[in-house]
Amino acid sequence: MLDNLPLGRYLPGNSALHHLQARTKLLLMVWLVVFLFAANRHTWHIGAYIMVLALLLLGVALSRVRPGYILRRMRLLFLLVVLTDIPALLFTPGGDTLAELGPLHVQLGSLDWTIGPAIIAADGAWFVIGFSSIFLLLFLASQLLALTTSPVAVAEGVALLLRPLRRWRVPADEFALMTLISLRFLPLMLEETNQLIKAQQSRGADFSKGSLGKRSRLVAALLVPTMYGALRRAGELATALESRGYAAVASGEQTMLYETRLQALDYVTLAVVLLSTALAYLFW
Amino acid sequence: MPIQVEQLTYFYAQGTPLTKKALEEVSCTIEDGSCMAVIGVTGSGKSTLVQQFNGLLRPTSGRVVVNGIDVGAKGADLMKLRRMVGMAFQFPESQLFAPTLFDDVAFGPRQVGTPEEKVVRVVEEALALMGLPKEQFGQRSPFSLSGGQMRRAGLAGVLAMEPAILVLDEPTAGLDGQGRADLYAALRRLRAEHQTTIVLVSHDMGEVAELAEQVLVLHQGRLALQGTPRELFNQAHVLAEWGLEVPGISQVGAILRQHDIPLPNKALALEEFAQAILAVWQPSTQTSGALGDVG
Amino acid sequence: MPTSSAETMLVAEQVTYRYPTAPPDSAPALNQVSLRVKAGEYVALLGHNGSGKSTLARHCNALLIPQEGRVLVQGFDTREPANRRRVREMVGMVFYNPDNQVVATVVEDDVAWSLAARGWSRAEIQERVNEALAAVGLEEQRHLSPNSLSGGQRQRLAIAGVLALRPACLMADEVTALLDPLGRREIQMLLRRLNREHGMTIVQVTHLLEEAALADRIVVLEGGQVALEGTPAEIFADLDRLHALHLAIPDVIALANRLRGAGLPIPPDALTAQDVASALLDFR
Numbered sequence: 027m028l029d030n031l032p033l034g035r036y037l038p039g040n041s042a043l044h045h046l047q048a049r050t051k052l053l054l055m056v057w058l059v060v061f062l063f064a065a066n067r068h069t070w071h072i073g074a075y076i077m078v079l080a081l082l083l084l085g086v087a088l089s090r091v092r093p094g095y096i097l098r099r100m101r102l103l104f105l106l107v108v109l110t111d112i113p114a115l116l117f118t119p120g121g122d123t124l125a126e127l128g129p130l131h132v133q134l135g136s137l138d139w140t141i142g143p144a145i146i147a148a149d150g151a152w153f154v155i156g157f158s159s160i161f162l163l164l165f166l167a168s169q170l171l172a173l174t175t176s177p178v179a180v181a182e183g184v185a186l187l188l189r190p191l192r193r194w195r196v197p198a199d200e201f202a203l204m205t206l207i208s209l210r211f212l213p214l215m216l217e218e219t220n221q222l223i224k225a226q227q228s229r230g231a232d233f234s235k236g237s238l239g240k241r242s243r244l245v246a247a248l249l250v251p252t253m254y255g256a257l258r259r260a261g262e263l264a265t266a267l268e269s270r271g272y273a274a275v276a277s278g279e280q281t282m283l284y285e286t287r288l289q290a291l292d293y294v295t296l297a298v299v300l301l302s303t304a305l306a307y308l309f310w
Numbered sequence: 311m312p313i314q315v316e317q318l319t320y321f322y323a324q325g326t327p328l329t330k331k332a333l334e335e336v337s338c339t340i341e342d343g344s345c346m347a348v349i350g351v352t353g354s355g356k357s358t359l360v361q362q363f364n365g366l367l368r369p370t371s372g373r374v375v376v377n378g379i380d381v382g383a384k385g386a387d388l389m390k391l392r393r394m395v396g397m398a399f400q401f402p403e404s405q406l407f408a409p410t411l412f413d414d415v416a417f418g419p420r421q422v423g424t425p426e427e428k429v430v431r432v433v434e435e436a437l438a439l440m441g442l443p444k445e446q447f448g449q450r451s452p453f454s455l456s457g458g459q460m461r462r463a464g465l466a467g468v469l470a471m472e473p474a475i476l477v478l479d480e481p482t483a484g485l486d487g488q489g490r491a492d493l494y495a496a497l498r499r500l501r502a503e504h505q506t507t508i509v510l511v512s513h514d515m516g517e518v519a520e521l522a523e524q525v526l527v528l529h530q531g532r533l534a535l536q537g538t539p540r541e542l543f544n545q546a547h548v549l550a551e552w553g554l555e556v557p558g559i560s561q562v563g564a565i566l567r568q569h570d571i572p573l574p575n576k577a578l579a580l581e582e583f584a585q586a587i588l589a590v591w592q593p594s595t596q597t598s599g600a601l602g603d604v605g
Numbered sequence: 606m607p608t609s610s611a612e613t614m615l616v617a618e619q620v621t622y623r624y625p626t627a628p629p630d631s632a633p634a635l636n637q638v639s640l641r642v643k644a645g646e647y648v649a650l651l652g653h654n655g656s657g658k659s660t661l662a663r664h665c666n667a668l669l670i671p672q673e674g675r676v677l678v679q680g681f682d683t684r685e686p687a688n689r690r691r692v693r694e695m696v697g698m699v700f701y702n703p704d705n706q707v708v709a710t711v712v713e714d715d716v717a718w719s720l721a722a723r724g725w726s727r728a729e730i731q732e733r734v735n736e737a738l739a740a741v742g743l744e745e746q747r748h749l750s751p752n753s754l755s756g757g758q759r760q761r762l763a764i765a766g767v768l769a770l771r772p773a774c775l776m777a778d779e780v781t782a783l784l785d786p787l788g789r790r791e792i793q794m795l796l797r798r799l800n801r802e803h804g805m806t807i808v809q810v811t812h813l814l815e816e817a818a819l820a821d822r823i824v825v826l827e828g829g830q831v832a833l834e835g836t837p838a839e840i841f842a843d844l845d846r847l848h849a850l851h852l853a854i855p856d857v858i859a860l861a862n863r864l865r866g867a868g869l870p871i872p873p874d875a876l877t878a879q880d881v882a883s884a885l886l887d888f889r
Contacts, residue, residue: 036710038748178714206718210710213752218404224366225405228397229468230418232389240421247417250407254453262705269666269698270706270719270766271690281721281730283714352756352785457654484701484782486653486812487853513785516856553787558815558857561878562885569886580856584863591869591889 035099035213036176043089043174047285048183050292051171054299058167061303062160075159077306081299082166089174096169103165111154118150177209179284186285199280203272207263215256222251313340313363313475313507317372320358332358333531335372340524345501345508347522347539349515351553355531356511360477363509364388364395377474393422396473400480402464406452411437411463412444414452418471436469439503440496458489462496469500475507476500482517494520515543516557527552559583614644614774614806615665615696619674622660634660636829637674644773647800647807649817651840652826653851658810661826662778665808666696679773697767701779703751703759712754712762713738713747716769737769740803741795757788761795768799774806775799781816793819814847815855818876825850838873857881 038044043051058078065074086093125146132139171180181202188198226247227233233244320333333355340346348356361367362374362381369382379391399405408414415436419429434444440462447455452463461481468476481497482490494517500506512518518525519539527535527542529552535542542549543556546564550556556564559580563573566587573586617640623633635657642648650658663669664676667683678695681688700706709715716737720730738744741761751759760780767775777796781789797819799805809820817823823840825833827850833840840847841858848854861881865871871884 036750038711176714177710178718206708210708214704221399222405225397225399225402226417228364228366228392228395228399229405230393230421230471232421243417243420247405247407251404254407255404259705262700262702263708265668266698266700266706266763267708269668269693271693271770272719272722279724281724281727283717283721283727283730351787486851488653488851490853553785555786555790558855558878559860562857562860562882565878565882566885571886571889580859580863584860584867587864587885588867588869591885592867 035172037091037173038176039090039174041088041090041174042291043085043170045289045291046174046295047288047292048175048179049186049285050288050295051175052180052183052187053296055167055171057300057303058164061307062163065307072155073306073309074303075156075163077302078163079159081302082163082170085170086166089170091170091173096166096173099169100162100165103162107158107161111158114157115146115150115154118147118153122148172209176284177206180209181206182280182282182285185280186282211259211263215252215259218255219248219252222248312342313377313509314375315339315359315362315372316375318359318362318369318374319371320355320362320367321370322358331531336528336531336533337372338526338533338536340507340509342507343501343505344524345510345522347510347512347518347525348528349512349518349525349554350528350534351513353530354528354552356528357479358531359528360479360509360511361397363475363477364397365391366397393471394474396468396471396476398465398468398476398478398481400483401461402468402481403452403457403460405464405467406460409451410449411442411452411455411466412448414463415466415470418467422471432470432472433466436466439469439500440466441492441499442466456489458485458492461485461489462493465493465496473506475509477509477511479511480513481510482512482514490517497521513554515539515549515555515560519543519557527554612643613677614642614646614679616641616677617661617664617671617674618676620661620664620671620676621673622664622669622671624660632829634829635664638826638829638831639674640824640831642774642806642808644806645800645804647797647819647821648809649820649823650808650810650826651812651814651817651823651852652832653812656826657829658826659778660829662698662776662808662810665774665776666698667692668698694770695772696774696776697770697772698776698778699760699764699767699780701782703756703763703783706763706766707751707759710750710752711747712743712749712751715751715762716765719766720769733769733771737765740768740799741765755788756784757791760784760788760792764792764795772805774808776808776810778810779812780809781811781813789816812852813855814841814852814858818855818858825852836874837876841876842873 061074062078065071086096123145175183184205185198185202188196188201192198223233226244231244231247315336315338318333318336319331322330322332336355336359348359350356358367362369363376365381365386365388372382374381376391377394379386379394381391406414408417412433415433416429419432424432433448437444437447442459442462447459447463452460455463465478465481478497482493485493497508498521501508508521510518510522522539525535525537525539525542526533527549534552535545535548543560544564546556546561555561563583566573571590573590617638620635620638621633622635623631627634638657638661640661650661652658660669664671664683665678667676667678667689670684676683678692681692681695683689683692707715709718713734716734717730720733735744738747741764743758743761743765746754746758751762754762764775764777764780775796781792784792793816796807796809800807807820809816811817818837818841820837823833823835823837824831825840825847832850833846841862844854844859844862857878858876861871861875864881864885865873869885870888871881875881875884
């Protein structure tokens with residue numbers, strides 16, 4: 027289950043998407059977040075989502091990553107979105123009534139309940155469609171970014187984008203290092219957590235039932251070792267970085283291994299995405 | 311009832327582009343109360359094999375039957391299976407979490423609703439087996455122990471479930487000499503007092519010679535060899551091809567035999583082997599009594 | 606001014622160190638330890654867990670600073686903060702867990718990354734990366750993810766990351782502890798080759814007599830003090846003493862000792878199965 031998370035799974039390749047500068051991809055990612063949330067204001071303004079979906083599908087095609095591979099990694103999120111959608115759909119009032127379910131009568135011996143009627147209102151429906159679309163689209167976008175960009179390139183992109191903010195004491199290089207370290211270590215730590223769950227299960231932990239006391243012990247049995255392990259790993263990593271001389275030189279100017287000047291491809295991509303989304307927002 | 315493995319094949323991530331064959335047509339039987347070592351280099355499939363024994367993984371094809379429970383069958387009672395088969399993963403000390411060692415070891419029994427007076431008894435016993443007597447260690451924080459003690463504390467947490475079968479995945483990885491010696495002593499105590507069946511995953515032949523009666527050698531997911539440590543250690547060159555190293559004295563024996571020195575084939579213990587060499591090199595000074603000891 | 610002698614790589618003089626987190630009444634981790642390592646030498650620091658060997662190693666590249674006494678690396682005193690960057694470039698340190706030393710998710714990126722942080726040119730980085738990967742034999746794996754490497758290969762990658770800084774001395778702290786026999790042999794051969802062919806000074810911290818047997822000289826630590834010092838042949842002459850120091854005697858060495866005791870002419874420097882067998886065959 028944890029294998030499906032989008033983190034740190036870079037598939038080296040030679041596609042147009044791989045050739046884009048990490049900065050371009052990061053900027054587009056930020057733009058999509060802003061744009062998708064802004065587009066949600068107008069009820070039934072669905073054109074924005076369709077346009078983003080089209081762009082992302084084009085991206086998938088250009089990246090030459092097998093669509094099935096991406097789809098498989100999104101299954102968990104689909105499930106989550108559907109599970110949260112159902113109550114939101116039924117219990118968000120406001121707007122026209124689109125459908126009425128029930129009321130449902132349940133008779134059990136002498137007991138008699140009436141459930142509902144459940145009303146699906148316009149606002150609720152739009153809320154569900156809007157937010158589900160935003161989450162799924164952003165997740166797809168982040169998949170594309172992770173699969174086609176080396177984490178070192180991502181870190182360099184972060185550093186370059188944040189550098190102008192250094193005059194306000196934003197620690198750009200530290201953020202970049204943090205990005206790199208999380209991209210490398212989150213998958214490892216997820217794997218360890220997976221192993222820990224198995225281990226505690228093997229000594230009797232049952233995650234499906236139990237009293238409050240048992241459950242709180244269960245939480246401790248997962249949380250404490252995870253934190254302990256993470257702290258130890260962090261300590262060892264810090265020592266290794268220090269002995270490789272990182273702390274001594276981090277203040278100097280770093281050489282970029284991946285990032286160069288923005289190329290024509292980057293400008294074209296930025297222009298196409300910005301224009302097409304803006305047009306979709308205004309006229310559709 | 312023993313562990314029976316018949317024609318076991320296992321694929322990782324079946325039905326995805328990342329499918330990988332981890333085990334192929336492995337068959338073996340592990341008798342009650344015995345200690346079976348499963349050896350092979352990293353990636354040979356040894357961890358995959360033993361995770362079938364408590365249902366963490368289930369066969370792609372073939373059968374694994376543990377004490378009468380068919381692990382692959384629909385509706386197999388996995389909870390019962392897991393109570394029966396204690397699984398100690400690599401670095402069991404990384405499972406420790408409770409403020410005191412007693413509470414940590416009691417975690418499993420309490421989770422399955424064992425009455426508290428029995429909890430006290432099984433925890434005390436598990437700690438004693440692992441050489442960490444409750445009076446001395448019970449109220450200490452598990453994080454204040456030495457590396458070797460933490461390892462045994464982690465194992466005590468598995469033993470508190472009173473498993474009939476104990477699976478150990480590289481139990482001495484990263485321990486120093488003293489830590490190893492203490493752990494071997496604890497495992498011998500466990501076998502003597504409880505006749506627990508032990509499945510030992512290892513790549514350390516010294517450890518295998520120390521503990522196991524039977525050895526399975528896995529190579530690229532297939533069962534490559536099976537036999538007693540004595541039988542296997544005579545095939546130093548074969549094992550070397552699979553990236554495995556026999557103990558030093560077996561290597562000496564292998565080289566000498568290549569030069570046609572007539573050594574008894576199955577010497578394993580140091581003194582026994584030294585006597586065999588002295589019998590060849592100093593036949594005149596050997597007393598018959600010393601030779602008789604070789605048996 | 607530091608006076609550097611061509612022959613001496615590092616000197617520890619009467620070093621005492623107590624971890625700040627240790628209980629105040631406990632014995633210090635290092636107690637008046639002195640050590641001298643010549644340039645080009647291969648020294649093993651041997652001891653069981655908690656003997657102080659890793660603490661001493663960490664003093665040699667200024668990860669720890671002596672509370673009493675001093676450590677000089679090619680004449681540079683580690684107590685002087687201005688010297689520490691140099692000291693860390695001269696003494697590269699590798700640790701037991703390769704996973705916690707490798708930061709990037711592509712092999713060559715990881716070697717390049719700490720050079721890039723120093724702001725060197727891409728051409729120079731390229732050259733050093735090639736050189737370091739060649740030295741550890743990972744040229745063919747340069748585009749792979751560290752996760753797809755074997756344990757031994759990952760540890761070789763960690764060593765390459767340090768070699769890229771062209772240190773004069775390599776400090777290997779229990780680098781084989783998590784490896785299988787194959788990985789162990791790989792690393793052991795690499796350390797020997799770096800010493801013999803590249804003239805690199807090697808200090809290997811280990812609890813295994815088998816590994817220490819391959820060094821030019823062994824320093825045994827116990828309770829934060831030097832307990833024994835000498836060539837492997839000298840050290841292995843007194844097995845009772847080693848046993849008392851909680852060190853596991855390799856069966857080959859025990860065998861050699863037993864046969865020597867019975868009057869067979871096994872030379873004291875026969876420390877491997879091959880040596881002992883050859884000695885026996887020669888005598889016959």
